[in-house]
Amino acid sequence: xxxxxxxxxxxxxxxxxxISYHCDLTQVGGRVIPLGxxxxxxxxxxxxxxxxxxxxxxxxxxxxxxALIRPRIATPFAYLSSIYDEVFDASSPGSVFETLxxxxxxxxxxxxxxxxxxxxxxLPAKRSVxxxxxxxxxxxxxxxxxxxxxxxxxxDPVEVEKAVKEQTRAEAA
Amino acid sequence: xxxxxxxxxxxxxxxxxxxxxILRQIVPGSMFRCFxxxxxxxxxxxxxxxxxxxxxxxxxxxGTGESGSYHVTSAAGRRxxxxxxxxxxxxxxxxxxxIAADLAHSLKLSVPACCLWTxxxxxxxxxxxxxxxxxADTWAQVLPTLSRTFxxxxxxxxxxxxVFHTWIADHDHAGHGGNVVVDLTSSEAKPGVAFIDxxxxxxxxxxxxxxPVAPLAIHYIPPELESRSAIQQMCLxxxxxxxxxIEGIVRRVPAEFLPLDKADVIIKGLLRRRQxxxxxxxxxx
Numbered sequence: 001x002x003x004x005x006x007x008x009x010x011x012x013x014x015x016x017x018x019i020s021y022h023c024d025l026t027q028v029g030g031r032v033i034p035l036g037x038x039x040x041x042x043x044x045x046x047x048x049x050x051x052x053x054x055x056x057x058x059x060x061x062x063x064x065x066x067a068l069i070r071p072r073i074a075t076p077f078a079y080l081s082s083i084y085d086e087v088f089d090a091s092s093p094g095s096v097f098e099t100l101x102x103x104x105x106x107x108x109x110x111x112x113x114x115x116x117x118x119x120x121x122x123l124p125a126k127r128s129v130x131x132x133x134x135x136x137x138x139x140x141x142x143x144x145x146x147x148x149x150x151x152x153x154x155x156d157p158v159e160v161e162k163a164v165k166e167q168t169r170a171e172a173a
Numbered sequence: 174x175x176x177x178x179x180x181x182x183x184x185x186x187x188x189x190x191x192x193x194x195i196l197r198q199i200v201p202g203s204m205f206r207c208f209x210x211x212x213x214x215x216x217x218x219x220x221x222x223x224x225x226x227x228x229x230x231x232x233x234x235x236g237t238g239e240s241g242s243y244h245v246t247s248a249a250g251r252r253x254x255x256x257x258x259x260x261x262x263x264x265x266x267x268x269x270x271x272i273a274a275d276l277a278h279s280l281k282l283s284v285p286a287c288c289l290w291t292x293x294x295x296x297x298x299x300x301x302x303x304x305x306x307x308x309a310d311t312w313a314q315v316l317p318t319l320s321r322t323f324x325x326x327x328x329x330x331x332x333x334x335x336v337f338h339t340w341i342a343d344h345d346h347a348g349h350g351g352n353v354v355v356d357l358t359s360s361e362a363k364p365g366v367a368f369i370d371x372x373x374x375x376x377x378x379x380x381x382x383x384x385p386v387a388p389l390a391i392h393y394i395p396p397e398l399e400s401r402s403a404i405q406q407m408c409l410x411x412x413x414x415x416x417x418x419i420e421g422i423v424r425r426v427p428a429e430f431l432p433l434d435k436a437d438v439i440i441k442g443l444l445r446r447r448q449x450x451x452x453x454x455x456x457x458x
Binding site for chain 1: 212235236237240246250251252303304306307308309310311313314315318319354355356357358359360
C-alpha cells in the first residue's frame with residue numbers, strides 16, 4: 001500500500017520569479033534594485049504561492065526611481081501583494097504566474113530564475129492532504145527566502161527588512 | 174473626368190503644402206516626440222541609413238520569448254530590442270519597423286529609432302530598436318495610475334499617432350496596451366509616451382495600396398480628450414513629406430529584408446493613403 005501511495009505522486013514543480021526594478025533600460029550596467037521573489041509550487045491538485053519582498057526601499061534607492069512609479073515601488077511588498085493576489089485568486093493561478101515575465105519585462109521586471117524545479121514529496125505529504133499543505137508552505141518559505149537573499153549584491157543595501165506571505169489552495173487537476 | 178480629378182488633387186496638394194509651411198513656423202518641431210538627447214542623436218544617425226556601425230551581440234529572449242523579441246547589446250554598452258527579419262507568415266517585420274521608425278522621425282512622432290542588423294555569428298537578420306526611455310512600463314500596466322491631467326497632456330501625441338498608424342495601416346495600435354510605453358521619469362505636466370511594435374503594418378495588410386483609408390478608432394485615452402488640432406497637424410505633416418523622401422526610406426531597405434514587390438506595394442500605398450487622411454479624419458476635403 002505504501003508503494004502504491006508513493007507511486008501516485010509525481011514530484012512537485014517549483015518556480016521562482018525574481019522581481020527587480022531597472023533604473024536604466026538603455027545601458028548595460030544600469031542600476032538594478034532588487035524588490036523580491038514570487039514562488040509557486042504545484043503538486044497533486046494543490047497550488048501554493050509565496051511572496052518574499054522588501055518592506056521599503058532606502059531613500060537613496062527611491063531617488064533613482066521615476067516619479068510616476070516611485071510611490072508604488074517605494075514599498076515593494078505592499079505593491080507586489082496586489083500582483084500576488086491577482087495570481088492566487090485566478091481560476092488558473094499557475095497560468096497567470098506564467099504570464100508575469102511577459103507582462104513585466106521593462107523597468108519592473110519579473111524574471112524566471114532558472115527552469116522549474118522538481119521537488120520530491122516526503123511520505124507524510126503523500127499520505128495526507130493536511131501534511132501536503134503544510135509541507136508546501138515550508139517549501140515555499142524555504143525556496144522563497146533563499147532566492148530573496150541571493151538577489152542582493154555588492155552595491156545593494158545591507159539592511160533589507162522583508163515581509164512574507166504564503167498560501168495554498170486546491171487546484172483543478 | 175480623370176484629368177479634372179487629377180487637377181483638383183494637384184491644387185489641393187499645393188494648398189496643403191503651402192498651409193504646412195506656415196504651420197511649420199508656428200508648431201514646435203518636437204511637439205509629438207519626447208526622447209532624451211542621447212536617443213535623438215543616435216536616432217538622427219539611424220534615420221539617415223539602414224544599418225548600424227556598432228558591433229552588437231544577441232542576448233536572451235525578452236520575457237518568455239513569446240513576442241519573438243530578444244535583448245541585444247552593443248560593444249559600447251547600449252541596449253536594444255531586436256526582432257527577426259521575418260515572421261512565420263513571411264511578414265517583413267524588420268523592414269516594417271525600420272520604415273515606420275524613419276517615417277516617424279521625419280514627422281517628429283515618438284517612435285524609437287530602429288536599424289537593420291545581420292548577426293555575423295549566425296547570418297540571421299533582425300531589426301534593432303532602441304529602448305524608448307531609461308525607465309518605462311507599458312500603457313496597459315500604468316494606465317490605472319495615470320491622472321486625468323496626464324491623459325489630457327498626452328492627448329496630442331496619441332492623436333498624432335492615430336493619424337500615423339492609420340496611414341501605415343497599423344491595426345495593432347488599435348488599443349493594444351503593450352504597444353505604447355510610458356516614460357516613468359516623466360510627469361503629468363510633461364508626459365512621455367512612445368509607440369512601439371509596427372511589424373504588422375504596411376505590406377502585411379491586404380489592400381494596403383488600394384483599399385480606402387478608414388481611421389483607426391480612438392483608444393488609449395478618453396475620446397473627449399482627443400486633440401483635433403493635433404489630428405489636423407499630423408495630416409498636414411504627412412502630406413508635406415516629399416514623395417522622394419518616402420520612396421527613399423522604403424527603397425533603401427535591402428531586398429533581403431524587403432522583397433521588391435512588397436516595397437512597391439508600400440510606396441504606392443503610402444503615397445495614395447496620405448491624400449485620403451484629411452477627409453478620413455474630417456479635417457479637410
